[in-house]
Amino acid sequence: MNALFEYEQYMPHGMCLLWEPWLVLLWSGSDLMIFAAYMAIPMAIILVLRRRPDLNHRGLVSLFAGFILLCGVTHALSIVTLWYAIYPFMGSVKLATGVISLTTAAVLFRLIPVFARIPNPERHEEVIRELETTLADLSKARDELDARVKERTDALNDANSQLSYTARDAVQRSRNLIQIVSSLTRPGVDVSAYPVTFLRDLRGRINALAIATSTVMEQRNTHRASIERVVRRQVEPLFAQPDQQLITEGPEIFVGAQGAQQISLAAWELASRLSAMPRARQESVRIDVRWTTESSEDGGEQIEFKWHEWHGGANEGSRLLVADDATGRVPDPLPEFSEDLLTRIIPHLIGGEGQVERGPETFVYTLRCSLTALDNSEDIAADEAFSIDREAARLSPA
Structure with missing residues (x-):
C-alpha cells in the first residue's frame, strides 16, 4: 500500500x-x-x-x-x-x-x-395507428353490442308483458269457468240428487279456490302471495268482526298458486263451519292461526300451519271454550268429508300430513309439509291428480 x-x-x-x-x-x-x-x-x-x-x-x-x-x-x-x-x-x-x-x-x-427488439420510431407510430384502429373497432363493437342488448331487452320486456297478459287472461278465463261451475249448482238446476248443504259447500270450496288464485295473481311481479294474506282473504269475509275474531302470526312466507289454493281451501273448510252458527254464537268465536318453520331431516325446511279456535264468551280473557250442555264437548259440526279433505286430500296434494285434535276445551287443526311443496306443489299435484280425483269422488256424497 x-x-x-x-x-x-x-x-x-x-x-x-x-x-x-x-x-x-x-x-x-x-x-x-x-x-x-x-x-x-x-x-x-x-x-x-x-x-x-x-x-x-x-x-x-x-x-x-x-x-x-x-x-x-x-x-x-x-x-x-x-x-x-x-x-x-x-x-x-x-x-x-x-x-x-x-x-x-x-x-x-x-x-x-x-x-x-426495441422498435424504431416508425414502428412506434405504426403500433400507435394499429392501436387507434383497434380501439375504434372495439368502440364500434361495443356500440353494436349495446344496441343488440337493448333490442333483446326490449324484446324480453315485450315477451314478459305478453306472458303477464296471457297469465291474467288465463286467470280470468279460469274465474269464468269456476263461475259457470258454481252456477250449475244454483237453484233452477236439477240437482235433486244432492243435499242442499252439499251444494252450498261445493260452491264455497269452488269460491275458495278462486279467491286463492286471484290473491296470488294480484302480485304481478312474483305471482306468489304471503300465507297471512291468503288466510285473511279467505276467512275475513265470513265473520262480522274479523279484526277482533281472527289472529294471524308467523314468519313471512310466500306460496304459489297451488299452495295458496290448498291453504285457502283448508281455511274455508274450518271457518265455514263456524260462520254457519247463529250470529250471537258466531260473534264469540276466536280463531288463532299461526305457522312456524323448522329444519327437516332431508336438509330442507318444513312448515307447521296450526288453526286453533275457541269460543270466548264471558271468559274470553282466559280462552275457555263454551261446552255443549248435552255432550260436555265443544260443538264440532265437522262432516266426514270435511275431515277427510283436511286430513287426507289436502295433505296428499302437497306431500304433507294433516291432523285434527278435539278436546273438551279446544279444537286444533295442524297441517305440516315442506316449504318447497307450497311453492311447487303443481308438479306434485299433476303426478297424483288421477288418484286424488278418484279419492275425492269416492268420499263425495251421492
Whole structure:
C-alpha cells in the first residue's frame, strides 16, 4: 500500500514535455475539458435515474455512469502527473476503470438481443395507428353490442308483458269457468240428487279456490302471495268482526298458486263451519292461526300451519271454550268429508300430513309439509291428480 504513495523516485510527466509551456497547456487543458465532461455526464445520468424510477436496465445505466466517472478521474490524475509523479496511484485508478469497463461491455453484449427488439420510431407510430384502429373497432363493437342488448331487452320486456297478459287472461278465463261451475249448482238446476248443504259447500270450496288464485295473481311481479294474506282473504269475509275474531302470526312466507289454493281451501273448510252458527254464537268465536318453520331431516325446511279456535264468551280473557250442555264437548259440526279433505286430500296434494285434535276445551287443526311443496306443489299435484280425483269422488256424497 505504501508503494502507491512513494513516487519520489519517478519523474513528473512535464519533463517528458520538456516543460514547453504551450505543450503543457495543451496537454493539461485537454485533460481538464475531458474531466469536466466526464463528470457532468454521470451526474446527468444519475438525475435521469432518480426522476424515472420506471426505467428498465438500471444496472447497466449505473455501470455506464461509473465507467465514465472513472475515465474522468484518470484524466484529472493525468493533469496532476505533469508536476507530481503519482504513477502508482494513477495506475490503480486505471485498473478500477478497466474492471468497470470490461463489466459494462460484458453486460452490454448480453443485452444486445433485448436492445435489438426495441422498435424504431416508425414502428412506434405504426403500433400507435394499429392501436387507434383497434380501439375504434372495439368502440364500434361495443356500440353494436349495446344496441343488440337493448333490442333483446326490449324484446324480453315485450315477451314478459305478453306472458303477464296471457297469465291474467288465463286467470280470468279460469274465474269464468269456476263461475259457470258454481252456477250449475244454483237453484233452477236439477240437482235433486244432492243435499242442499252439499251444494252450498261445493260452491264455497269452488269460491275458495278462486279467491286463492286471484290473491296470488294480484302480485304481478312474483305471482306468489304471503300465507297471512291468503288466510285473511279467505276467512275475513265470513265473520262480522274479523279484526277482533281472527289472529294471524308467523314468519313471512310466500306460496304459489297451488299452495295458496290448498291453504285457502283448508281455511274455508274450518271457518265455514263456524260462520254457519247463529250470529250471537258466531260473534264469540276466536280463531288463532299461526305457522312456524323448522329444519327437516332431508336438509330442507318444513312448515307447521296450526288453526286453533275457541269460543270466548264471558271468559274470553282466559280462552275457555263454551261446552255443549248435552255432550260436555265443544260443538264440532265437522262432516266426514270435511275431515277427510283436511286430513287426507289436502295433505296428499302437497306431500304433507294433516291432523285434527278435539278436546273438551279446544279444537286444533295442524297441517305440516315442506316449504318447497307450497311453492311447487303443481308438479306434485299433476303426478297424483288421477288418484286424488278418484279419492275425492269416492268420499263425495251421492
